[in-house]
Amino acid sequence: MSKMGSIKINKTFKKDSWFKFIGPCKVKITSGLISVLNKKFNDSAELIIKKNKALPVHFLEETDLVITGIEDKIIELDEIKTKDRVSLSEKIKSMVLERKKIKVLIIGDLDSGKSTLIIQMINSLLEFDNKFKIGLLDLDMGQGALTLPTTIGLGTISEPIIDIKTIKTEAMAFIGNNSPSRHMLRCIYGLIKLLDKIEDIKILFIDTTGWVNDPAARAYKTTKIQIIQPDIIVNINNRIKNEVKIYPLLIPFMNIYEIIPIEKSNNIFPRTREMRKTLRENAYARYFLNSKTKTYNYEELSLINTRLNLGKPLIPSFKKYIEEKLGIKIIYSEISEETLLIIVKNSSFISYDDLHKLRPQIESSEIRLYGLNEIKGLILGLYNDKRLLGLGLIKEMDFKNKNIDIFTPVEEKISQINFGSRTLTDDLKEKSYLEF
The missing domain is CATH 2.40.30.330 (Pre-mRNA cleavage complex subunit Clp1, C-terminal domain)
Known part of the structure; x- marks a missing residue:
C-alpha cells in the first residue's frame, strides 16, 4: 500500500484473509465477523490499537471496516501457522478435564510472542468453557503488561481479552528493577509469595522474561521451573529444518515435564530497545x-x-x-x-x-x-x-x-x-x- 497520512478509510476484506494492524489506529466493523487472538467481534464492534502495538486479524466472513489510522500500517499476512497452537489448546483442555488444576509455563526469547500465545490460549479455553477460572502469573518485570515495571504480579481472567492490561491484578511483588539479572533472589521470593495465592485458579499461565540464553539465565529459569513444577512447558522458538529448536535450559527437563514446542510466528511485531523503554516510561507516567x-x-x-x-x-x-x-x-x-x-x-x-x-x-x-x-x-x-x-x-x-x-x-x-x-x-x- 502507498504511504499516506492519518486518514479514515472504508475497506472490505475477504473471508479467511489475515491482516496485521499496527497502531496507532481505530477499527470499526460495519458488517461481518472477525477473530482477534481467538476473540470474536461482529457488527458495530470497535478496536483501538495503541502506538507500538499490533494485532493480527482473521476475517471469518467478508467484512467491511472503517479504519482510522495510517494505511501502510495495515499489512496482509501471507501464511498463518495455527496448527501447533490449536494442538496446544486441545492438550490443555484434555489435561484440565483429567486434573483439577494445571500450570502452563511459557519460555521464549524477546519478541517471541509469549503474551500473544497466552491470550490466544485464554480465549480458546473460555470459548470451550466460560466457567474456567484462569490465572496469569506475569514474571516479566520489564515488559510485563499485567503489572507495573519493576514488579511481577498475578491476575485472574473470566472473559475473553485482546490485551493483558485489561486483566484484573490480584497481587503484586516488588522487584525494584526492570531486569531479573541483578535481582534473582528478589524474583524467586516474589514468585514464591505469588504462588501462595493461586489456590482457586484452575488453569494458571506463567509468562516469563525473554532472558534465556546465557548461564545465569539458565540457572535462574531452572530454579523457577523447580519451584513452579509446571504441568506443561511451552518452548517458543524458531524452526530449524523440521523441528522447533529447544532452548538448552529446557534439555534437562525433557524427561521430567511435558515440553511442547511452538514455532515462533513470523508476524510478531518487533520492539526496539527504545520502544520498550518508552512503554515502561508511559506506564510510570500513568501510575x-x-x-x-x-x-x-x-x-x-x-x-x-x-x-x-x-x-x-x-x-x-x-x-x-x-x-x-x-x-x-x-x-x-x-x-x-x-x-x-x-x-x-x-x-x-x-x-x-x-x-x-x-x-x-x-x-x-x-x-x-x-x-x-x-x-x-x-x-x-x-x-x-x-x-x-x-x-x-x-x-x-x-x-x-x-x-x-x-x-x-x-x-x-x-x-x-x-x-x-x-x-x-x-x-x-x-x-x-x-x-x-
Whole structure:
C-alpha cells in the first residue's frame, strides 16, 4: 500500500484473509465477523490499537471496516501457522478435564510472542468453557503488561481479552528493577509469595522474561521451573529444518515435564530497545499521574534492601579525616562491619581511586559514596504489614532529621520501605541503575 497520512478509510476484506494492524489506529466493523487472538467481534464492534502495538486479524466472513489510522500500517499476512497452537489448546483442555488444576509455563526469547500465545490460549479455553477460572502469573518485570515495571504480579481472567492490561491484578511483588539479572533472589521470593495465592485458579499461565540464553539465565529459569513444577512447558522458538529448536535450559527437563514446542510466528511485531523503554516510561507516567509528595521519618519505618541505617555515625575526627582526604563536605555518614556509607551533595567528581585511598583505614568490606542527586528518583516499594501497597519515588532526603520525601499515589499508612535500584528523572524518564 502507498504511504499516506492519518486518514479514515472504508475497506472490505475477504473471508479467511489475515491482516496485521499496527497502531496507532481505530477499527470499526460495519458488517461481518472477525477473530482477534481467538476473540470474536461482529457488527458495530470497535478496536483501538495503541502506538507500538499490533494485532493480527482473521476475517471469518467478508467484512467491511472503517479504519482510522495510517494505511501502510495495515499489512496482509501471507501464511498463518495455527496448527501447533490449536494442538496446544486441545492438550490443555484434555489435561484440565483429567486434573483439577494445571500450570502452563511459557519460555521464549524477546519478541517471541509469549503474551500473544497466552491470550490466544485464554480465549480458546473460555470459548470451550466460560466457567474456567484462569490465572496469569506475569514474571516479566520489564515488559510485563499485567503489572507495573519493576514488579511481577498475578491476575485472574473470566472473559475473553485482546490485551493483558485489561486483566484484573490480584497481587503484586516488588522487584525494584526492570531486569531479573541483578535481582534473582528478589524474583524467586516474589514468585514464591505469588504462588501462595493461586489456590482457586484452575488453569494458571506463567509468562516469563525473554532472558534465556546465557548461564545465569539458565540457572535462574531452572530454579523457577523447580519451584513452579509446571504441568506443561511451552518452548517458543524458531524452526530449524523440521523441528522447533529447544532452548538448552529446557534439555534437562525433557524427561521430567511435558515440553511442547511452538514455532515462533513470523508476524510478531518487533520492539526496539527504545520502544520498550518508552512503554515502561508511559506506564510510570500513568501510575504516578495523581501522586503527591509525602514526608516520613524513616527511623520509624522498616528499611529493606538498603545500606541506610545499618551502622553507627562516624566519630567526628574520622569524619574530618575523610573530608580532608577526599576534599569533600560530608552530609551524612555511617559505618558498619559491611559498609562505610557516605552522602555528599555531588559525587560526580569522586572516583573509585579516590575512595581506594581510604582503604587502609577502613575495615568495612565496602565503601559507598552517593550524591543527593543520585538518590533522587529512586523507586521504592511501599508496604503495610508485609502487604505491597504501591510504588513511590524518593524526592528528597533530610538526613539530619531522618526524613524522606516520597512521591506516590499511595494513601494508606506505610510501615516498610523496600528500596529498588532503578532511578527516574523528574519527568519520569529512566535515569540509571543504583543500589543504595
